[in-house]
Amino acid sequence: MIAVYSTKSSLPSFDELKSSPNGQMIRVHAADGTVLVSLGPSYGQWISYDDIPEVMRDAMVAVEDRRFRSHPGVDPVAIARILRFAMTREEGQRLQGGSTITQQVARTIFLSNKYDMGRKIREMILALAMERKFSKDQILELYLNKVYFGGGAYGIDAASRKFFGHPGTELSLAESAVVAGLVKAPSRYAPTADAQAAIDRASTVLKLMVETGTISAQQAAAADPDTIEIERDPNQNSVRYFTDWALPQLEVLIDETEAPLEVWTTLDVGMQRAADEAIRVNAPKGAQGALVALDRDGAVRALVGGRDYVSSIYNRATQAERQPGSAFKLFVYLAALEAGHRPDDIVVDEPVEIRGWSPRNSSGRFSGEMTLRAAFAYSVNTIAAKLGQEVGFGTVADMARRFGITTKVNTHPAMVLGSSNVRLIDMTRAFASVSQQGVSVTPYAITRVTANGETIYSHQVDRSHVLVAPYVAAEMTDLLQSAVATGTGRAAQIGRPVAGKTGTTTSNKDGWFLGFSSGITTGVWMGRDDAGRVPGLAGGRAPAQAFASFMRRAVARRPVEQFDTEVTLPEWQLEPDERSWYYGPDNGVFVDEDGNPIDPGDPYYDERGGDRTGEEELDQSWIDRMIGRDREDPQPTPTPAPPPPPRQPADRNPQPRSEDGAPRNGIPPATSILPPGYRAQPQPTATPAAP
Template identity: 60%
Template structure:
């Protein structure tokens, strides 16, 4: 035993010795292994802590959610009370004279118990809105996770994931604000609904209360509105159309756009097949296009106006309320009727038309978005984007006038090429020397291109922005001819600001809103007006606009009193415009096709100008004629200079240009010409630093070197002019 213990001891010593002799590497390796072990242990420890912390957080969140749902369920009204809740308010829209022009309000139809609702209606709604409706507790976690995953992978926002229960909770208790707080409330209330009521009860509430557009709440109201019969009789095609409306009632309304409604209905049918609610063979027989619609009555051109004005209530009225309200607007019923008649009577066959008319303070007097609202509710006055053609030259010439041109300034109508672009005139000819007034009146493209290039295309775009154009503006050379798409409302607003002598005008349609017992909920505040351009620029552009109507392209817009305006026509007559003003009323007219095809004979100076004249004769009939202020009260730097004012006696003398060259006045001054700037090029019309002083020349040392002698000094030490035939050195002060 002793021997074995000794052997083991010796072996142990040898091992120890061996480890010691290899201490450099082995010791280091052993230390690293121990550190690695400690690191791995630390990593596992932090992972465990993270997992436990996460689990604890989830547990706390679940407890908080459960508590919130419990109390929400306790406080929730009974099923009978929820059946009676009103989810919309009645709205009466009045014209400026107080007459009623539209009444909007909820129409609920007949309440249908679950057993009386066609199964095909239930299946269609569940398939397209919430196909896991019968399997989730009010919130669909799978749908939410998929939406988040898609958003992360596709770099976009999380798409809508509201279940039927969430939609019902929002409709019954909440507003539509897109906030996290509202979404959390929606989740809690949806789960509380599931706590209190069965799936069939929730679906019954939903189908009887959801909004389908046109004031129709619930499937029975929608069925009677669109198909003229009770929802008990709904066919598969009709149920698919109604179910498709929930996503966007206005966009998919069968009375507004039957093609969009049918397309959406086909999507619903596909969803029903996908989730097993409809046999594929039966789906093949579905023909939503064959559905017969109830003709819509009582629609007229005022709907274009109310469609524009009513969404503004969400902004001007604070908070959520179902209180009945009356909206007092700026619309003039007589003018609205005249506007609708003028558009219908003058729009060429196959073309649409739109008109916006506003008073001098921006009040919308008439607004027509198309020839027939029943056929098409698309609002071409406020929504459509179209190229304005030469009507855009308003901003080109405003920029030129601000830069120093006047209506009488000389310009040259000649071939021009700018960055490879060569504009042509509509008549194919070039006139040569003309004045700015003539170039504008006859809409000469080459002159507009030259002016835009001179003042800067970005400055033209800035002028358009200044006058209220809200759409995207390109700064390519062709922009001077109206290649940027605009809204008719924006262009009319710009011309109204010119009519207001260069001051800003803000279009508006709502004067005040009253609630129960006449209590005033809103009154439009007095707007602040800003000077957009100096008075002389506004006077100059008004001069040009008046000439365009008197003798130029807008002669068809004459109405027997002063009118100022501008025509606009785009390539191949795809768009025709006329916008002008008289007696404080500014009116813009657009005509063209929705598919952007050419319209034979459509020019701004033809049908649009005639529609303008037909409407304006009625609109201004009770207003006195007003002469325009076109007197140019120019600043000193832009007035024609007097030689004696700048140089003393106007006798024969030489003067020296900025390069130090002697110039004979008989040969003309540098930059001279009938440009209204006194022969001086101030660099896009910018005046000298001091308006009373002439533009600076070279310094005295440079002048002495150029003239070959010492310049004489005046009494105050200033240099005097060099007279013709005299010795510069001996010139008298």
């Protein structure tokens, strides 16, 4: 008792407790200064005991401490339960419940949330002392104005305004039951996080109120929590994925922990809205989606981590690790270009086996000789495997890490087809670095932070880290342009130059599109959280369509920018069939965690079908119209020239041939594979040359 009375004499007055600090507030601004969201403790208006609705007071006592009016600050029954638990608990278990309302006030004001017996004892002493200094009504007033209700809201007024849109003095019986039910687990029962869980918890509170006699069964039945209208935060979906990722970075950027902060970010409100819509509209039914958009200096202009933040706060843009499929070929081709290959080099699409692994092409065939550009545009797996073997799988992994991949990259042969898990934000960063002529781009969200009107942090962009030579980045951009102009990424066209790459994993579990145009680099991922199959999902469909939908709005007010290299049309003979353009899985093989092949059975394909005979021919004028070049320098559309005969290998890459022209290694000459609906010109019969 000496400790109790000693503590009582040192307690602040009631008025001092009412005016105690409210904690650090953080106000987050978009790039244009718009306030996105205010985070941190929010206490609303202080409500005196007499102005607190009686149903709110009764609901809180019923659910948190039904013997509140009779105990001296500590409940003897609860003490016995805690002592018994302390003697029998196993290591790692924490002390359970038992705190009275007075103890919770003591903990909220004076102690931390650390769970141990020492804190419990101090909590009890403080509670006993407070009961001797303050009345029950004063203690309940402190409690209802200071306890945490979730969503940053402290006190019933802040909670009422956040969840119901009106002051705490106007709480109804049903709303009071919702608010009272939040104290046990604010993050679990908050209406904005899980409305049904909040309603179920409110029903429990009403039953407890009936048990304690504060309301009748008829009143409980009339107070239907299902009829409550929850106030939705209009910014909840559009910015919380972004702020959840950005704000933890403050811990390493600044030391200020008490003064209110103004945080200025890179987010573009219009782009964020467009990103939200692009994912919600284009993600297949039952699938999730994510999008990251970076400006040329790494500023994150939009970030969407899922279809709906209220339903799931899991950030798939920054946290999820998924296989990228053929989008990973970016690093294979970067390594090959750095090793000396060029986009027009002739390579051979043929069966290949590496350490017992034989990749297959999504087209189901081998096309013989083609350029490196065509192999990339149509995502030919055998060529990627050959290049990986040539430069070394370790070299490809090193290239991925050089460009910002932070997850583990294996060096098994199948890695060239995207068997290692990656994060969307890392892949977007890599493509952004290519767009910036090989200079490293680091994503950032916070531009500056002010406290009490003074700037305490200002971001500085580092452009000094060169990842590859500019010519390598330019040649990689050349390949990426071809993939969008005529290859697997055609759905990503937006009427101006675009460079990008699709990615689709086996069984249509993941679909990717990453690309850039006019200074904005955007990455899109779609799939199921449980890695289940999504029928019809492919990088060239929904992800590419979401990319195009977003980018049309994102770059609408930016000038059209041409790349260092003009897009070049791959040979018409080598265009694969429609299925490989859109629907085939890019990685073409099931592998286990060690990279060993697994028998996949019959791969799933979703046939597009339909008549394509009315489609345009894929000539250079068609490409010019698709990327907007014809609007800058209008020229009459030339008559398409007859298709050239199959190309022979360049002298710098000779192939041994027999007298009849067939390769001596047994690989047949390149086969003419026309896209469905291609209108070839009649060809004259060639006269055989004299022997």
